Amino acid sequence: MGIFIKLGWYFKREWKTYSTGVIGLLFTALLGIVPPWIIGRLVDLIHRGQLTVKALVFLLVLLTVVSFAQYLARYVWRTAIWGESAKLEATLRERLFWHYMQMDTQFFQEYRTGDLMAHATNDLSAIQRVAGGGILQFADSIITGGTTLIAMMTVVDWRLTLIAILPFPFLAVMARVLGKKMHNAFKKSQAAFSRLNNKAQESISGVKVIKSFGQEKDDMDEFNGQVDDTININRHVNKLDALFDPITTMIMAVSYVLTIVYGGHLVISETITLGSLVSFVSYLSMLVWPMFAIGMLFNTLERGNASYDRINNVLNKKSKILDKQNGVAQEARGDLQYELDSFSFPDEQQENLHNIYFTIKEGGTLGLVGKVGSGKSSVIRLLLRQFDDYQGTIYFGGIDIRDYQLDALIPAIGYVPQETYLFSNTIRENIRFARPEASQKEVEQAAAKSDLAQQIATFPAGYDTQVGEEGISLSGGQRQRIAIARALLIDPELLILDDALSAVDAETETEILQTLRTERQDKTTIIASHRLSSVMNADEILVMDDGKIIERGRHAELMRQNGWYADTFKLQALETEEKEGGFNG
Numbered sequence: 001m002g003i004f005i006k007l008g009w010y011f012k013r014e015w016k017t018y019s020t021g022v023i024g025l026l027f028t029a030l031l032g033i034v035p036p037w038i039i040g041r042l043v044d045l046i047h048r049g050q051l052t053v054k055a056l057v058f059l060l061v062l063l064t065v066v067s068f069a070q071y072l073a074r075y076v077w078r079t080a081i082w083g084e085s086a087k088l089e090a091t092l093r094e095r096l097f098w099h100y101m102q103m104d105t106q107f108f109q110e111y112r113t114g115d116l117m118a119h120a121t122n123d124l125s126a127i128q129r130v131a132g133g134g135i136l137q138f139a140d141s142i143i144t145g146g147t148t149l150i151a152m153m154t155v156v157d158w159r160l161t162l163i164a165i166l167p168f169p170f171l172a173v174m175a176r177v178l179g180k181k182m183h184n185a186f187k188k189s190q191a192a193f194s195r196l197n198n199k200a201q202e203s204i205s206g207v208k209v210i211k212s213f214g215q216e217k218d219d220m221d222e223f224n225g226q227v228d229d230t231i232n233i234n235r236h237v238n239k240l241d242a243l244f245d246p247i248t249t250m251i252m253a254v255s256y257v258l259t260i261v262y263g264g265h266l267v268i269s270e271t272i273t274l275g276s277l278v279s280f281v282s283y284l285s286m287l288v289w290p291m292f293a294i295g296m297l298f299n300t301l302e303r304g305n306a307s308y309d310r311i312n313n314v315l316n317k318k319s320k321i322l323d324k325q326n327g328v329a330q331e332a333r334g335d336l337q338y339e340l341d342s343f344s345f346p347d348e349q350q351e352n353l354h355n356i357y358f359t360i361k362e363g364g365t366l367g368l369v370g371k372v373g374s375g376k377s378s379v380i381r382l383l384l385r386q387f388d389d390y391q392g393t394i395y396f397g398g399i400d401i402r403d404y405q406l407d408a409l410i411p412a413i414g415y416v417p418q419e420t421y422l423f424s425n426t427i428r429e430n431i432r433f434a435r436p437e438a439s440q441k442e443v444e445q446a447a448a449k450s451d452l453a454q455q456i457a458t459f460p461a462g463y464d465t466q467v468g469e470e471g472i473s474l475s476g477g478q479r480q481r482i483a484i485a486r487a488l489l490i491d492p493e494l495l496i497l498d499d500a501l502s503a504v505d506a507e508t509e510t511e512i513l514q515t516l517r518t519e520r521q522d523k524t525t526i527i528a529s530h531r532l533s534s535v536m537n538a539d540e541i542l543v544m545d546d547g548k549i550i551e552r553g554r555h556a557e558l559m560r561q562n563g564w565y566a567d568t569f570k571l572q573a574l575e576t577e578e579k580e581g582g583f584n585g
């Protein structure tokens with residue numbers, strides 16, 4: 001019952017609708033007593049040979065009126081209770097989704113996507129069932145069960161009632177025990193299904209890799225193994241299900257036998273009429289559902305309780321990135337001053353970044369280069385406030401970036417990562433993702449700046465071409481350029497290209513960077529890249545190694561230093577020459 005208390009805030013908030021629902025249920029139950037009584041009267045009148053046309057018409061009209069009133073009462077409780085439960089699910093779903101949107105990078109490292117999805121689907125459904133089915137089972141077992149029992153005792157006979165319901169507690173216990181087993185089996189079946197789903201999704205997504213390594217057969221065997229597993233688990237569920245129905249029928253049969261034996265005796269001894277016995281049998285069948293309801297109630301509540309705790313656990317996780325409510329609200333702009341003494345990723349023992357100091361004047365360009373894993377992206381991630389826990393301060397326009405409201409800082413930054421995420425939508429919507437109100441002309445300008453406009457013109461539906469699973473497949477370079485157009489459309493104060501042109505050929509990259517230089521003269525840019533030619537025009541280039549700056553300066557200065565930068569630059573120039581030579585020759 002704990003879950004009812006936990007959901008108390010919701011029942012309190014929606015008490016009017018819930019009261020309407022319960023009153024509707026009460027009326028349905030009270031009206032339900034009438035039809036069996038009418039049938040009993042009819043049987044008595046026929047039995048005694050006293051049935052007149054007038055009496056018949058009266059009883060039939062009464063039956064029709066009661067059925068119609070019951071229809072209305074059912075409509076009222078159904079819309080009230082089911083409607084409320086759907087509303088609760090929507091409320092919690094919105095809350096959970098908003099929470100996900102607020103959480104920091106660490107949260108998404110801690111929880112697997114599959115689990116977060118399960119919270120937003122299975123767990124919410126279980127809670128919804130408490131507010132719908134749970135309330136119904138609770139109210140029904142008390143209201144319908146109670147009124148029917150009272151009717152049986154008062155309208156017919158209390159001793160017959162007690163004897164007839166003797167086997168009923170078994171029904172409730174059965175519903176509980178088997179229900180629990182069913183629940184566990186069902187959970188296993190869902191987990192197996194989810195594993196199968198993941199496997200299918202992974203195999204389909206990774207089909208190119210599977211085929212290129214000739215692993216089709218092994219992958220197929222693994223998939224088949226999981227299919228067999230799922231089938232076996234589902235067979236078990238079906239077996240349990242098959243146990244349930246016959247046992248119910250058996251228990252009901254015992255109850256009917258007791259009723260007929262003792263009820264027959266009462267009719268013969270003229271304690272009750274034949275009609276009353278007929279009414280009684282109808283009432284008895286009406287008690288089956290409330291008995292089930294009691295048994296099912298516990299399972300519904302248990303599942304709901306566990307799900308509520310799981311969701312609450314996630315909701316209670318606070319983002320480590322605090323959005324200062326009274327922080328600076330004006331959009332960030334100005335010089336960027338990076339004064340980082342040290343930074344370690346959460347739960348990391350060693351230092352990941354050490355003594356990173358640099359300043360980029362507003363409108364300047366910084367190049368970040370270095371070996372794989374040298375810390376280029378880490379420097380950028382701190383700027384994006386993915387992590388706030390470090391020694392030192394990063395100033396944007398003279399203000400600590402942690403003192404801005406997130407809404408003032410993040411829109412000032414256009415970030416383009418190496419791996420682009422495109423939504424299953426049109427090219428236009430993908431480009432204007434961060435500014436949905438942008439006009440077609442603005443979208444086209446952004447596409448032109450990222451050297452994409454001509455290619456879009458060749459797509460089947462131009463800017464309306466669908467991207468993603470149901471649309472065309474784009475090359476890595478095209479995807480990257482859509483991401484750049486997306487960032488350029490917001491015309492950010494600070495544009496960060498984190499290896500964002502790696503899939504684009506050197507010539508196109510040079511063109512795009514040239515356009516950016518002329519178009520963004522008064523705006524700041526950071527370019528992290530493995531291709532050194534992309535940063536050679538930067539105002540300052542930082543060469544990173546193992547989380548530290550090992551060389552710094554302009555291109556010419558770095559070339560004179562004859563260090564990692566000069567060596568790598570020469571090597572890359574040689575490679576390009578060879579490629580071009582090979583191509584021309």
Ligand SMILES: Nc1ncnc2c1ncn2[C@@H]1O[C@H](COP(=O)(O)OP(=O)(O)OP(=O)(O)O)[C@@H](O)[C@H]1O
Nearest residue numbers: 345346348352370371372373374375376377378379
């Ligand atoms: N969330 C994390 N937790 C712990 N360590 C991390 C995390 N993210 C990155 N690292 C580590 O930090 C180091 C620097 O990574 P980073 O991605 O900044 O390098 P990079 O220079 O951008 O590399 P690349 O050129 O491959 O993009 C790597 O050793 C990496 O394993």
